[in-house]
Amino acid sequence: MAINFFDSHAHYYDDRFYGEENPQGAEKLLEELFADGLLGVINVGTNHRSNLRAIEQAKKYPLMYVAAGIHPEDVASTDIGVEGELAELYALLENREKREENKMVALGEIGLDYYWEPYDRDQQIYCFEAQMEMARKLDLPVVIHDREAHGDSFDVVCKYPEVRGVFHSYSGSAEMAKELIKRGWYISFSGVVSFKNAAKIKEVAKIVPDDRILIETDAPYLAPHPFRGKINHSGRLFYTATALAEASGRSVEDVARLTRENTKRLFGI
Numbered sequence: 001m002a003i004n005f006f007d008s009h010a011h012y013y014d015d016r017f018y019g020e021e022n023p024q025g026a027e028k029l030l031e032e033l034f035a036d037g038l039l040g041v042i043n044v045g046t047n048h049r050s051n052l053r054a055i056e057q058a059k060k061y062p063l064m065y066v067a068a069g070i071h072p073e074d075v076a077s078t079d080i081g082v083e084g085e086l087a088e089l090y091a092l093l094e095n096r097e098k099r100e101e102n103k104m105v106a107l108g109e110i111g112l113d114y115y116w117e118p119y120d121r122d123q124q125i126y127c128f129e130a131q132m133e134m135a136r137k138l139d140l141p142v143v144i145h146d147r148e149a150h151g152d153s154f155d156v157v158c159k160y161p162e163v164r165g166v167f168h169s170y171s172g173s174a175e176m177a178k179e180l181i182k183r184g185w186y187i188s189f190s191g192v193v194s195f196k197n198a199a200k201i202k203e204v205a206k207i208v209p210d211d212r213i214l215i216e217t218d219a220p221y222l223a224p225h226p227f228r229g230k231i232n233h234s235g236r237l238f239y240t241a242t243a244l245a246e247a248s249g250r251s252v253e254d255v256a257r258l259t260r261e262n263t264k265r266l267f268g269i
């Protein structure tokens with residue numbers, strides 16, 4: 001089956017792609033996926049080390065692009081400290097030519113995660129705001145991670161009205177999605193939309209307009225039904241797209257076309 005999708009968010013450098021769940025390794029898998037018609041991937045870093053891995057990997061595939069950022073879960077555990085991470089990130093992003101050479105199209109993923117306890121709310125907000133400021137200065141779109149932190153995430157993005165981007169694997173309410181859409185944001189759907197208990201996200205799918213809808217794997221995470229809990233990859237986007245099509249009253253073909261066009265527009269590809 002051809003994979004006529006643009007995967008707007010994945011982590012193909014992740015160790016899981018080199019472990020027993022995928023003994024062939026990420027490279028063999030990606031070769032197969034692109035040969036099957038995968039239309040593009042944004043390979044998303046989460047700290048300085050994984051940002052570099054994402055860049056190296058993307059150089060091997062013409063249709064793979066990179067987002068680099070400091071994930072809220074990585075803020076507490078980084079061995080170079082938050083200031084070290086921010087300095088390395090800025091060094092990667094500041095020069096436009098170098099950015100283009102590295103196929104870096106966005107700053108992310110960044111945001112807030114209050115799911116895993118304990119977390120340092122002040123430190124997460126500090127790092128998130130510093131990266132929003134960087135995105136404003138460099139005029140880059142952002143990829144937002146918001147888990148169990150909807151109110152604070154919304155407040156932070158509203159402080160930077162010039163910055164645009166996507167809420168990846170969106171998990172907030174339909175009301176908040178409406179407010180974000182009004183402010184120019186995109187909403188991305190992952191395999192979660194195919195889960196039986198995903199009533200809230202299916203409601204969101206109904207209200208997101210044609211020009212703001214994105215699709216993603218978040219591979220190796222968030223595999224759609226019937227692969228829930230297994231390793232995820234872009235070859236499984238069809239299942240997510242089918243659930244998204246059903247929930248939103250669109251055809252699978254329209255979901256594929258709209259999400260591809262929107263991803264390219266948002267990231268300037």
Ligand SMILES: [Zn+2]
Binds near residue numbers: 009010011044109218
């Ligand atoms: Zn992710």
